[in-house]
Amino acid sequence: KVYNDYFFDEPIFDLHDAGYIPLETHEEVPDKPLNIPELLKPEKIDGNDVYYTLTAQEGETQILPGKKTKTWGYSTSLLGKTIVYKKGVHYHVHLVNKLPEVTTFHWHGLNVTGPIVDGGPHAPVYPGGSRDIDFTLDQQAQTDWLHPHPCPNTARQVYRGLAAAVVVTDEEESKLPFPRNYGVDDIPLILQDRNYHDNQLDYDADYDMDGTLGTYALVNGTVNGVFDVSTQRVRLRILNGANRREWRLHFDDEHEFTQIASDGGTLPEPVQFTRLMLTCAERAEVIVDFGDKKPGDIVTLMSDNIPIMKFRIGEYKRSDVELPEHLTTIPTPIPTKGTQIVHTVMSGMDDQVRLDGKLFDMQRIDKRQKIGDTVLWDVTNTNDMHQGMIHPFHMHGNQFLVLSRNGKEVYPNEHGWKDVVGVNAGETVRLAVKFTKFGVYMYHCHILEHEDTGMMAQIEAYDPNKEHKYHLISMEEM
Ligand code: C2O
Ligand code: CU
Ligand code: CU
Numbered sequence: 001k002v003y004n005d006y007f008f009d010e011p012i013f014d015l016h017d018a019g020y021i022p023l024e025t026h027e028e029v030p031d032k033p034l035n036i037p038e039l040l041k042p043e044k045i046d047g048n049d050v051y052y053t054l055t056a057q058e059g060e061t062q063i064l065p066g067k068k069t070k071t072w073g074y075s076t077s078l079l080g081k082t083i084v085y086k087k088g089v090h091y092h093v094h095l096v097n098k099l100p101e102v103t104t105f106h107w108h109g110l111n112v113t114g115p116i117v118d119g120g121p122h123a124p125v126y127p128g129g130s131r132d133i134d135f136t137l138d139q140q141a142q143t144d145w146l147h148p149h150p151c152p153n154t155a156r157q158v159y160r161g162l163a164a165a166v167v168v169t170d171e172e173e174s175k176l177p178f179p180r181n182y183g184v185d186d187i188p189l190i191l192q193d194r195n196y197h198d199n200q201l202d203y204d205a206d207y208d209m210d211g212t213l214g215t216y217a218l219v220n221g222t223v224n225g226v227f228d229v230s231t232q233r234v235r236l237r238i239l240n241g242a243n244r245r246e247w248r249l250h251f252d253d254e255h256e257f258t259q260i261a262s263d264g265g266t267l268p269e270p271v272q273f274t275r276l277m278l279t280c281a282e283r284a285e286v287i288v289d290f291g292d293k294k295p296g297d298i299v300t301l302m303s304d305n306i307p308i309m310k311f312r313i314g315e316y317k318r319s320d321v322e323l324p325e326h327l328t329t330i331p332t333p334i335p336t337k338g339t340q341i342v343h344t345v346m347s348g349m350d351d352q353v354r355l356d357g358k359l360f361d362m363q364r365i366d367k368r369q370k371i372g373d374t375v376l377w378d379v380t381n382t383n384d385m386h387q388g389m390i391h392p393f394h395m396h397g398n399q400f401l402v403l404s405r406n407g408k409e410v411y412p413n414e415h416g417w418k419d420v421v422g423v424n425a426g427e428t429v430r431l432a433v434k435f436t437k438f439g440v441y442m443y444h445c446h447i448l449e450h451e452d453t454g455m456m457a458q459i460e461a462y463d464p465n466k467e468h469k470y471h472l473i474s475m476e477e478m
Helices: 010-014 154-160 448-453
Strands: 044-046 049-061 069-074 083-086 090-097 106-108 130-136 142-147 164-169 186-194 216-219 225-229 233-240 247-251 257-262 265-273 276-278 283-289 298-303 306-313 342-347 367-370 375-381 391-395 401-405 420-423 427-433 439-445 456-462
Touching: 069 154, 142 154, 142 233, 142 283, 154 448, 164 186, 164 233, 216 306, 233 247, 233 276, 276 283, 342 367, 375 420, 420 427, 439 448
Parallel strands: 049 090, 083 164, 186 233, 225 306, 342 375, 367 456
Antiparallel strands: 044 049, 049 069, 090 130, 106 142, 142 164, 186 216, 233 283, 247 276, 247 298, 257 265, 257 283, 298 306, 375 427, 391 420, 391 439, 401 427, 439 456
16 A cells, blocks of 8 residues: 555644745755765774764854855764664763853663753753763664754754764664665655855744744755665655754655654554655654666655755666565553553643643653553643644653554554654644653653743653652753
8 A cells, every 4th residue: 555645634734823934945056965974983892882972063064055054063064973873782972062052962762861861951061061971772773863952952053953863773673674775775864944144044033933944955954965876775764853844755756655664663564655744853764766767867855845855866786675564563552550641731832832731840850650661641732822733742761652643543654663743733642651761851842942942841760669869950050
């Protein structure tokens, strides 16, 4: 079966508030090779211990013709070098802040302990300072990302450029017939939108409380990027790294593509479609088979009716690899006996956004959940202002399963692990949530301006046998 719709209720996502800015075609920017972020090289490898240094830094990047744009990046001038983590390895990461302001290094999707290693707002790295973290990677292969999370400046720092792809590998996934030659047939696509003023970013000028939008679509920091296809099949690790924008992806010729993984890794079955919508911070790994194309052909990736990048088909070796019908097994979650359904509510727009009726307080623990328990969470997006909007709900510290949408079936590509779920206005999404590591974790709307306004809360995942005191800093200590 090939799906031809975006799954999300089109009438709902087409209802945009007055501040909505659609993408535009920017023909004045000439095509250029798509930026493929370099891989971050380990400083040192010592048996099962691998050492990295990551630097948040300022720089300049040629984005538009003419003047370079002042940008921020992780160990590079814009976005970041791609970090590869392998399951089972013990990593030591030296985090350096060369920016003029405080930041944090948040591992979105990584199952590492909060609130420090995970890099939420309680783990500041001050300008000129550094922090060392270490963890053993113990989760399955997936595409995650690194972004800043200082309260309340996440949106502005991401807008300046801080965002890096994180590729997690493991043995099970490596046996599947997926392309995995980084930069050749396996590439990240970090989707973002920006505006430029005399080639510079001006976050304050373009700021929108419901999420800052721009008319330029960027893929890996490239406007009108072209990727040269040299293999029949290409794996795209698509990440919605935008502050607010939902991407509605399709090819200009309605070419089919196959989703093989969601936020938390391989899907149980591949899902074939011609359209894919991603809300903020969501990831989808897809395989595009260009077997029906010949050298010289160009296939354009669009969002709505705007071209965002091109694939230029070159000579390639024919491959007849077929994906198996079954990719991996996802266990059916069984809620732990005696646990109650947790209700959580996202409401409002603009300065009225709230999570459970409240604004974020760094020193307040909003919920507690025992580690190891599987608990049902009903996450509601009340449709109480204008026509409402989609709020992408994200949790740190776990990958959850999406069980139902308003009591009905989830979308066909939501049968795998997720850490972000787009919740439509007027909808309740039921999740199965299990924490395995004790700690304090954020959960929030991933429209970054909503998060910064305070549509965020924190949960303590506790181990009843180990009491643990957390030092929760205040906003003033940021
Ligand atoms: Cu992508 Cu709380 O983060
Ligand atoms: Cu996160
Ligand atoms: Cu929101």
